[in-house]
Amino acid sequence: MEQNTPQQSPRRSGQKPGRTMTPIIIGAVILALIVGGLVFYAIRASRAANAAQQANEQLLIDMAQRDLEREYGELNDEFAAFENQRRLVVDDSVRRELNDKYEAARIQVERLQQELNDSERRSAAEISRLRAEIETLRNLLRHYVEEIDRLNQENQALRTENQQIREQNERLSSRVNETTRQNEVLSERMTLAERLNVTGLTLTPLNKKGKKEKKVNKAKQLVITFTIPQNNSTPVGEKTIYARIVSPSGQLLGPGGSFSFEGGNVECTAQKTIEYAGEEIGGITIYYDVNTPLIAGDYTVELFADNFRLISRNFTLQ
Secondary structure, three states: OOOOOOOOOOOOOOHHHHHHHHHHHHHHHHHHHHHHHHHHHHHHHHHHHHHHHHHHHHHHHHHHHHHHHHHHHHHHHHHHHHHHHHHOOOOOHHHHHHHHHHHHHHHHHHHHHHHHHHHOOHHHHHHHHHHHHHHHHHHHHHHHHHHHHHHHHHHHHHHHHHHHHHHHHHHHHHHHHHHHHHHHHHHHHHOOOOOOOOEEEEEEEOOOOEEEEHHHOOOOEEEEEEEEOOOOOOEEEEEEEEEEEEEOOOEEOOOOOOEEEEOOOEEEEEEEEOOOEEOOOEEEEEEEOOOOOOOOOEEEEEEEEEOEEEEEEEEEHH
């Protein structure tokens, strides 16, 4: 009888020790795929966000660039308006100086225009720089306009002053010519022996108390003092002495009436009537009451009587 020996269960065929690791590997792969997908979507979302941000920044830059082009247009219009104003400058040297400054600024404006035309898009930093240059040029232009206004006002004042000076010179020239003609006539008459002679002629400023005043601008009166010496050739009788005082500006002080001379009427400053008997008369005075402030300088005193100019002398009053 055969003896059956217990047999051990044989190991399943094909079963290997690594088979238990398979689910772990599969799980790892699936996890890796999930993580990779999440990373992919995260990267994609980040790129989309960056693209949106860049698009928004570019939109802002485009808007800034359009504003920059508008500001340039306004600046260009201001320079065009300035063209007409600078033609109003009369002074050639000032016009050349302004033109030089203007042309330098104009070149900068043209360079800005070239920069705007060369590039369709530019960075925010470039736009900021160009805007600063436009503002600088606009300030320069305003300065030029203000300078032109100032120069035009000064030129107008100078033209008015020059016109006044020309008119004054013409009047003075006419007065000098007339005085010269009168002096020539009077000089001939002075040679006649029958005229009254005058000596010791003085012109003195007086204050309100009748005392001598050192400053002519404070004088309340001017007194002419003179002596008529003896002259047997002069007819005796009542004589009216006419005095003329001419200021440093050529104006006759007065008026104190007029008298006939050489067929015409001549204005005088003051007059005085005396009785002449052929003898010397000393200390004759003729007063003039000051009605407007006097100025320092050379004053001319002339005395007339009997259709003669008796004397003419200059006095310097301080």
